[in-house]
Amino acid sequence: MTDQITTDPTKPAQRMRAGSMTITIGPWIVAAIALMAMPYIFTSNSALTIMNQMWITVVFALAYNMLLGQGGMLSFGHAVYAGVGGFACMHIMNMSDLFAAMPLPVLPIFGGLFGMGLAMIVGAFSTRSAGTVFAMISLGVGELIAACSVIIVAFFGGEEGISGDRTYAMPFFGNEFLQQIDVYYLTSFWVLVSAVLMYLWSRTPVGRMANAVRDNPERAEFLGYSARWVRFYSFVASGFFAGVAGGLFAINYEILTEENLNTASSGVILLVTFLGGVGFFFGPIIGAIAFTLLQTVLSLQTELWAFYAGTLFVATVMFFPGGLAGLLMMHVPAFKLGKANLLVVPYIKTLIPAAIGVFGLCALVEMVFHFRHAATGDDEMTVFWMTFDSHTIMPWIIAVVVTAVGFGIMRMTAPAMKEAWNAANTAGGKS
Amino acid sequence: MSTPALELTGLKKSFGKAEIIRGIDLSIGKAERHAIIGPNGAGKSTLFNLITARFAPTEGHVKLHGQDLTGLQPFQINRMGLSRSFQITNIFPKMSVFENVRCALLWSQGYKYSFWNLVARSRRLTEGAEAILDQINLLERRDMPAGMLSYAEQRALEIGITIAGGADVIMLDEPTAGMSHSETDYITDLILKVTEGKTLIMVEHDMGVVFGLADRISVLVYGEIIATGKPEDVRGDPKVQEAYLGAALEAEH
Numbered sequence: 081m082t083d084q085i086t087t088d089p090t091k092p093a094q095r096m097r098a099g100s101m102t103i104t105i106g107p108w109i110v111a112a113i114a115l116m117a118m119p120y121i122f123t124s125n126s127a128l129t130i131m132n133q134m135w136i137t138v139v140f141a142l143a144y145n146m147l148l149g150q151g152g153m154l155s156f157g158h159a160v161y162a163g164v165g166g167f168a169c170m171h172i173m174n175m176s177d178l179f180a181a182m183p184l185p186v187l188p189i190f191g192g193l194f195g196m197g198l199a200m201i202v203g204a205f206s207t208r209s210a211g212t213v214f215a216m217i218s219l220g221v222g223e224l225i226a227a228c229s230v231i232i233v234a235f236f237g238g239e240e241g242i243s244g245d246r247t248y249a250m251p252f253f254g255n256e257f258l259q260q261i262d263v264y265y266l267t268s269f270w271v272l273v274s275a276v277l278m279y280l281w282s283r284t285p286v287g288r289m290a291n292a293v294r295d296n297p298e299r300a301e302f303l304g305y306s307a308r309w310v311r312f313y314s315f316v317a318s319g320f321f322a323g324v325a326g327g328l329f330a331i332n333y334e335i336l337t338e339e340n341l342n343t344a345s346s347g348v349i350l351l352v353t354f355l356g357g358v359g360f361f362f363g364p365i366i367g368a369i370a371f372t373l374l375q376t377v378l379s380l381q382t383e384l385w386a387f388y389a390g391t392l393f394v395a396t397v398m399f400f401p402g403g404l405a406g407l408l409m410m411h412v413p414a415f416k417l418g419k420a421n422l423l424v425v426p427y428i429k430t431l432i433p434a435a436i437g438v439f440g441l442c443a444l445v446e447m448v449f450h451f452r453h454a455a456t457g458d459d460e461m462t463v464f465w466m467t468f469d470s471h472t473i474m475p476w477i478i479a480v481v482v483t484a485v486g487f488g489i490m491r492m493t494a495p496a497m498k499e500a501w502n503a504a505n506t507a508g509g510k511s
Numbered sequence: 512m513s514t515p516a517l518e519l520t521g522l523k524k525s526f527g528k529a530e531i532i533r534g535i536d537l538s539i540g541k542a543e544r545h546a547i548i549g550p551n552g553a554g555k556s557t558l559f560n561l562i563t564a565r566f567a568p569t570e571g572h573v574k575l576h577g578q579d580l581t582g583l584q585p586f587q588i589n590r591m592g593l594s595r596s597f598q599i600t601n602i603f604p605k606m607s608v609f610e611n612v613r614c615a616l617l618w619s620q621g622y623k624y625s626f627w628n629l630v631a632r633s634r635r636l637t638e639g640a641e642a643i644l645d646q647i648n649l650l651e652r653r654d655m656p657a658g659m660l661s662y663a664e665q666r667a668l669e670i671g672i673t674i675a676g677g678a679d680v681i682m683l684d685e686p687t688a689g690m691s692h693s694e695t696d697y698i699t700d701l702i703l704k705v706t707e708g709k710t711l712i713m714v715e716h717d718m719g720v721v722f723g724l725a726d727r728i729s730v731l732v733y734g735e736i737i738a739t740g741k742p743e744d745v746r747g748d749p750k751v752q753e754a755y756l757g758a759a760l761e762a763e764h
Contacts, residue, residue: 283631284629286624286625289617291606292606301589304676
């Protein structure tokens with residue numbers, strides 16, 4: 081620490097008021113406009129479907145991060161809170177009298193309340209400690225409730241699940257939500273409201289103490305707060321917003337099955353959240369968008385999308401524990417020092433060859449997969465818009481060479497990038 | 512005589528067969544600065560942990576302002592006006608310095624588990640935290656992650672967190688451990704300043720600090736208090752000299 085960033089120490093009070101007394105609303109307005117504008121940019125129905133899925137995942141991932149990032153609780157069974165909220169909403173949809181008197185946009189609140197109710201019951205005993213004990217209980221409870229789906233058929237509908245029809249709701253200003261676009265705006269409204277509320281939550285006393293308990297539960301206890309109750313409140317709030325996500329899922333897909341409860345879904349949301357970055361509030365939003373794109377767009381291109389998603393996750397855990405958000409925020413100091421421009425050329429020199437290497441590697445993976453699994457006689461395959469015969473030697477040589485050259489150049493230019501990085505993050509004269 | 516701030520009666524603690532605290536009776540008056548000294552392994556930190564309910568005593572009672580603390584949790588004891596620091600720095604490393612202090616203020620300012628207040632909106636919280644930071648000279652480090660502070664600064668922050676809640680009984684566990692001379696002087700002055708009018712109980716190895724700060728001293732040896740009294744009396748006590756001070760003073764000179 082040679083260069084301290086010091087602001088004018090003579091005016092701390094003014095600095096404080098300018099800094100932390102205002103709640104910034106700029107990003108939220110941008111988000112609201114973006115949400116409204118998206119359907120005009122991506123007009124197709126499939127794009128709307130993808131975006132709906134994205135926003136639902138955003139709500140769920142943000143709710144999950146209230147536990148993982150803010151509260152330091154690793155849950156392996158958080159899908160059940162979203163799932164139970166969703167199932168509850170399906171049942172409300174099927175109560176025709178009640179549902180006919182309820183405008184559809186209100187429905188997610190009930191999903192939230194049921195998710196919250198379940199979280200209150202489970203949280204009463206699971207939040208006693210964080211760490212392994214909490215993780216194990218969450219896993220056990222998750223499995224238990226997922227198993228209930230075939231036992232308590234009346235609620236979970238067994239293997240077929242529960243389906244309903246959202247259009248039976250009371251028309252909302254004449255809108256019956258027949259079109260995908262109507263559902264899109266409903267989902268967008270809820271994603272914005274939920275995100276704002278969750279953000280504000282993190283700025284309340286109990287939200288701040290969630291961070292304190294995450295960092296050091298014992299110290300928090302010696303400040304007058306019961307770590308257990310702080311965790312409980314976080315858990316219940318997280319259950320509520322997970323339930324809202326479940327309610328949105330119910331509205332969007334009009335069917336819920338065991339799949340919404342099981343460990344695989346819980347695992348996905350952990351992956352999404354971690355990929356986006358648990359250290360920043362907006363991390364899970366990025367994670368949800370990136371993962372949904374992988375899941376929907378990439379899965380159209382290759383059967384191996386889950387393999388790539390898994391590789392990306394492992395790479396994130398190993399090399400960028402801060403996730404995508406952490407990767408972005410890493411660059412803030414360089415921008416503050418006005419030296420971010422130093423990074424542009426080294427980045428191009430290193431990251432483009434790296435990307436080419438990765439593409440080459442992907443091509444090899446695809447070719448191996450095709451070689452091993454394609455039907456006999458089906459020798460032709462297409463990778464990166466190039467069609468060739470996977471049983472001849474030439475494509476293999478090309479792919480290997482591209483991979484080797486890409487990574488080779490990356491290795492050569494990496495030290496220069498590192499140097500540029502250090503230079504860009506050091507205050508003062510040119511180094 | 513008014514009720515003592517802290518009263519220990521027949522306090523004992525065993526871990527398995529090992530008796531660490533072997534019956535302690537001690538009464539510490541209001542606004543008294545009391546130091547607990549003793550050789551390594553005498554049970555000083557254990558005694559601290561018993562008082563603050565980090566451990567449950569095997570026998571005996573702790574009374575804070577006349578109220579029995581048996582069976583209470585640390586957070587409940589803290590709410591009754593007892594606050595402590597730790598021998599090993601115990602802060603919230605990932606949070607900013609300011610945030611550390613603000614968290615320490617939340618309960619005492621009555622926010623409890625509120626989720627309908629925004630902390631940044633409370634001028635009282637912000638100004639309170641700023642005032643504490645000013646007291647511990649960390650105002651300039653306000654927005655740094657606490658884990659990035661220097662060791663002495665972290666110790667100062669630890670003291671800041673400890674006093675922030677306005678507790679009237681402050682317990683400091685080796686506040687100057689591992690510090691250089693100048694840092695020790697700085698922390699000693701700081702302790703004097705921030706514990707003005709409060710009851711202070713501290714464990715300390717540095718005799719300079721002890722004799723500079725304490726109104727009374729208790730000497731703990733093998734889980735028993737062998738002497739309690741004014742610094743000069745304790746210094747003159749032959750038992751103390753034999754058990755502890757002699758060796759320590761010899762080492763110092």
